[in-house]
Amino acid sequence: MINKEISKIFFEMADYLKMKEETFRSVAYNKVALSLESMEQDVEDIYNKGGLKALEDLPGVGKNIAQKIEEYIKTGKIKAYLNLKKQTPIKLDEISRIEGMGPKKAKVLFEKLGIKNIKDLEKAAKSHKIAPLFGFGEKTEKNILEGIEFLKKDKGRFLLGSIMPSVEEILEKLSSLKEIKQISIAGSTRRMKETVGDVDILVAVKPAFAEASAGKIMNFFVSLPGIVKVWGKGKTKSSVRMKHGFDVDLRIVKPESFGSALQYFTGSKEHNIATRKIAISKGLKLNEYGVFKGQKMIAGRTEQDVYKAIGLSYIAPEMREDTGEVELAQKAKLPNIIGYDDIKGDLHCHSNWDGGEHSIKEMIASAQKMGYEYIGISDHTKFLKIEKGLNEKQLLDQRKEIEKLNNDFRVLQGCEANIMPDGSLDIKDSVLAKLDFVIAGVHSAMKMPRDKMTQRIINAMKNPNVDIISHPTGRLLLKRDEYQIDFDKILRAAKEYNVVLEINSSPERLDLKDTNIKKAKEAGVKMVINTDAHHKNQLELIKFGIAQARRGWAEKKDILNTDSADKLLSYFKNAS
Template sequence: GEDQFRIRSYRNASRVISGMSESISRMADDQEKLKKLPGIGESMAEKIIEIAETGKLRQLEELKKEVPQSLLEVLRLDQMGPQRTKMLHDALNIQSIDDLEKAAREGEIEKLEGFGKKTSAKILKEIEKFKKEDRPDRFLLGEVDELISSLLDHLEKKVDQMTIAGSYRRRKETVGDIDILATAEDPGQTMEHFVSLEETREVLSKGESRSSVVLNSGLQVDLRIVKKRSWGAALLYFTGSKAHSIVLRQIAREKQYKLNEYGIFRGKKRLASKTEKAMYEKLGLHYIEPELREDRGEFKASRKNRLPRLITLEDIRGDLHSHTDATDGRHSLEEMVEAARKKGYEYCAISDHSRRVAMARGLDEKRLAAQVEQIDELNRDMKGFRILKSIEVDILEDGSLDLSDEILKELDLVVCSVHYHRNLSRSKQTSRILRAMENPCFNILAHPTGRIIQERRVYEIDLEKIMKEAADRGCFLEINAAPDRLDLNDEHIRMARELGLRLSISTDAHALDHLNNMRYGVDQARRGWLEKEDVINTRPWSELKKLLQRK
């Protein structure tokens, strides 16, 4: 609702700041220098400093309270500009894309002046496209690993040391772009080598200390060459998160220090810069792992020396959710087992779908019984490894399980999940899962919220209530390690830990290489502050077996 001149001034200021090679944190230390930049007056300089110091702009936060986030998503549709969105919000109380879709399908939009059937149809088409293809400029963490592997190989021989910083290093489930930090004897030659990569679609910039390219995939990659003496400071600075960095700067300021990507300084004297550990220590903190750097309590824990000893991939003793070609997997039971053994596991659960998932040729009682016999036979000749008899059984709409208790009791563990009737109300969906937990055969709730990142939203449930009930009943929830699921998310994992609920980390593997996704589940667990003891499949089978015996 602001005038166009003011909108243009904000855009110009943004363009000026983004084009500066000097970091905004350093510029914010000198208001007079900021005001000398084109288009930056006193008022704009004050706002820039406020953002740099707090990570927020009070004026923007106030506006966010007036406009729901779900309504801002509507603006991302090609057919919906600010005026059209406001008209529909005022006339039909449109608050989200789902509201918009419902109104279009029920013919409400076409009745409004200035819209009509054609516009309504275009909006529906755009919504379908959005839900199918929407990728808000971020890539799945698993995708990024594939996209940059050849780039890292390309760079390796030209640098002394190299680390990817940013959200990638913090192991966030999605990544916007890649920030590579490196030291090199010949920065110029290194930069020439960097921009010559075959997969490069566009070179955005090339300089002695920083270059930026866009790969054919659309992923932007920045390379920064830093001095060895500033390695730790640069790594800390560019790893983030923004919220974590703001607190670090506040702590430094309280100690009369100055903190930036070059180190910690008192006046011109450099106090620390070579390692992140030294940087934290100078600020009176114990080292904080990258996955915890989100300003969610890590500073308080660090000061009290109570940071968690985060779980590692090496702690995992087995996978509790995998599929074979008996249903929708790509490989045989024997092949999946052999792949799990090669990973050094002690056990692996074969948990094919139950009959309700007809499109996956889910197992009925008879076929499951045959698989149980097959596993028993294989286990007789197995040394140092155990195949766990399992099933991913569907939770039906009424909360009952898809297969009889008689066959489920023959299994080592039962993985339960929701695949159908995702659109139930919050109370009904919650009651459905709680009723399923009443069955003594229920062990693990798989992919608990049903989301697929950037493609399918969570179904409505009272997750805290489900977690409390699971903890009371001796059930567990899964961290599904598939890169497009990572379900539970990091905040839900933290909630489970605080409620005393232990979790499993499983790959839901449908192919041999999917077993490698365990590392993404561990990444997610680390972001949720989990330790080895918080995860059930860090235990040997003798201990895990006892945990799976219901209270």
């Protein structure tokens, strides 16, 4: 699908237009980019079936934007985009990765200091040329340098949620080959790590085709759309670079070794060292080809066989980080971690009452499509003006609409209130008390000292109306580190005041992280898995939050929205 490619261009065009203060056009491109990014259908298929008219029927797409989509489909380029880049030769996609560096600031720095990229930005900040500029100052300069250092730590990493659609497309195309018997992703992608470096894919060939088909599979693989470079092509391994910047390795293994190869290439390295030690202690040899007793292969066809042969219970890929899972598998005491179909409703969904794209009715339809029993509408509140946050009157008006929509499908009303610097909320308690639940989150003043930020969140937890803390540590992957907080102290307060912590499924957040989920579970603090969806198709991002919960060893009993709406509301009521 080329949706992501076009949406990336449109997001950048929106930023360039914002720099030129063409606000209306900027908003239009941003809106279409968001829609394309979340669209299930391939926009190229839509065009091939219905032409320009079909493109114009897409949400927010007028004739002008439709023509640009058509241009990209036909030529792989958009002239207007290239012209914008020429007019202002700033690497906006690069600079905007620094927290707080938006299009307008980038424009000022280009005009005053000639800064075009991160290298220029770092040089200017280290030379203290940024602080004297109007609207910047020493604090901003310091934050820029911290942001650059943060980016350097994750250089060469990609968001799991960003690359997964491309990976799934590759798997689908390879699976169409009749010669392939088995296929699976491996590596950190299969372990569902929040960021990945490259992607590993394993295939086993049907015995009837065997060696003769290896060349055909590799030829097919290196000819896939979206490949910009072939690093290497062999009989059993080929490596390519995708246009999005990440590498993919394809390995062909024998069917009898598929399980052992999958176990080996899934990793992690530390997990594999631990399992090999156990094999050795039992007089066995474990490698990518199988489990051997002397020269005899005793397992290797499936991962289950491999783990059983060395005396372990099967360990889910998300748990394979050598953080105690091997020892528990030896005793058959692994936790029964949450499954991908266990969530019964998403409580953190935005509608077009605030900054969301779709109506409550449309969000309900998407929730039903997901197989949910309920949905929670939790729009932003008034302090967050950029998201058109709702005031008290609007929340009460919205409640009337929700009550009318509550028929066969359960619709709950919440809100995502803003935690102010002193820990108070931006909505009156008398109105919060009328909602089904209240989510509270930090959306401003994120650089507070550790003790003050910790107390700020705890003060919010003390409010009897607060049920859930959203994205509790505030991180943005590959962009912004967590707030400075005492997480152990936060956990103690959450336990004391019966406040639930959110696992936010947005690929940019995945907050809580896996280690904090494990800590929350051990502390007896309940959690919910939500998507923070601003578009109806973003409800599908729940799989990334579930994967994060699995990496943190969370079980169904730890996650409140694996329960019915009635049990959920009863918990909130009794906790208040």
